[in-house]
Amino acid sequence: MGLRKVKLIIESDLDDVPLVGIAVNRFCAYADFSETDAFNIELCVIEAVTNSIKHAYGEESGHEVMISFTLSDTDAVFEICDKGQPMDPERLKKADLGASHIEKQNIDSVADSGRGLGIIKEIMDRVEYRSEKERNCLILKKNIS
Amino acid sequence: MEISQKRIEDMDVLALTGRLEAASAKKLKGCVDALVKEKRVKLIVDMAGVDFIDSSGLGTLVSSLRAVNEEKGDVKVAALQKQVRSIFELTRLHRIFGIFDNVEVARKSF
Numbered sequence: 001m002g003l004r005k006v007k008l009i010i011e012s013d014l015d016d017v018p019l020v021g022i023a024v025n026r027f028c029a030y031a032d033f034s035e036t037d038a039f040n041i042e043l044c045v046i047e048a049v050t051n052s053i054k055h056a057y058g059e060e061s062g063h064e065v066m067i068s069f070t071l072s073d074t075d076a077v078f079e080i081c082d083k084g085q086p087m088d089p090e091r092l093k094k095a096d097l098g099a100s101h102i103e104k105q106n107i108d109s110v111a112d113s114g115r116g117l118g119i120i121k122e123i124m125d126r127v128e129y130r131s132e133k134e135r136n137c138l139i140l141k142k143n144i145s
Numbered sequence: 146m147e148i149s150q151k152r153i154e155d156m157d158v159l160a161l162t163g164r165l166e167a168a169s170a171k172k173l174k175g176c177v178d179a180l181v182k183e184k185r186v187k188l189i190v191d192m193a194g195v196d197f198i199d200s201s202g203l204g205t206l207v208s209s210l211r212a213v214n215e216e217k218g219d220v221k222v223a224a225l226q227k228q229v230r231s232i233f234e235l236t237r238l239h240r241i242f243g244i245f246d247n248v249e250v251a252r253k254s255f
Contacts, residue, residue: 014168021164021197039197039228046199050167102237112208115200115236122235 004071012053012063012082020067021046024078027069031076031144040123041076041142047116048080048138056084056136075125078140086131092117092138146195148176156187156255158248162194165202173202177209186218189251193224198232210241219243221251 008023010016024045028038049065057063066081095117102110121127126141146169147162157180163169180188190206210220221243225233233239245251 017167018164018197021166036228036231039231042197043199043232046166046197050199050201054167097236102240104241107207107211107214107241110207110211110238110241112204112211113200115203119200119232119235 005068007066007068009064009066010049011061012057012059012065012084013061014050014053014059017046017049017053020049024069027071028076031071033076033142033144037142041078041140044120044123044140045078045080047120048078048140051087051116051138052080052082052084052136055087056082058085073144075141075143078142079137080140081135081137083134084136086136087129089129089131092121092127092129095121097122146172148172150176153252155185156189156252157185158189158191158252160191160194164197165192165195165205166197166199167201170201170205174205174208177205177212181212181216181218184216186213186216187255188213188218188220189223189248190220191223191248192226192229193247195229196226198229200236203232203236203238206242207238219255221245221254223248223251 006027008020010020021042024042025038028041052065053059068079070077097115097118098111124140125143128139130137146164149160151158213220223245224247243254
């Protein structure tokens, strides 16, 4: 298979995020990922797009989130880009699932939010963040086994 | 996402259908907040119709659990689809929720 690439642009509206998820899932099926991998990759892209809308744009409508999927013989790469407030790269470095202390008896210390990047790092084979020329991109790579 | 609500004895069953993610999680939060305000804090979330969940959806379930716990209630989660369950396990949140095969078993656990 040669290189295949799809680009999508959505408005910074959380109601439009599921459309990206559906497209990613179909793309993954085309790339012969398993149903579980397709679900997990869809989740990671949704987390990244949601982060762009919530954090880069502060949930303000009227901005764009650009998503591209590139498929090669060896991997699938997903780039999620915005032109909003850049993320502190330390957030990505430090992100984890915060799961080691999760127990019923300490529910008060279990966070409501902040799991997105941890989930992405857990599922994807490679995660990079680039912020240059007022464009911020989270780049997610999944190997094709 | 659609939410249908049913009262069984002193329990409220919230049957969700669709995707539980950032936009729809707000709807669930509003529904739970309204119940907690009326001190209806024995909740069963029927997830049989939920085919996708993200961290915002999970976060809303965690905040719902905390809110009902404060009023001596609980949130039981029923009928998780396989992929959705795997995300509960990945994030270890299955450790804080009672997770049951169906609503009937969840109901009996109260």
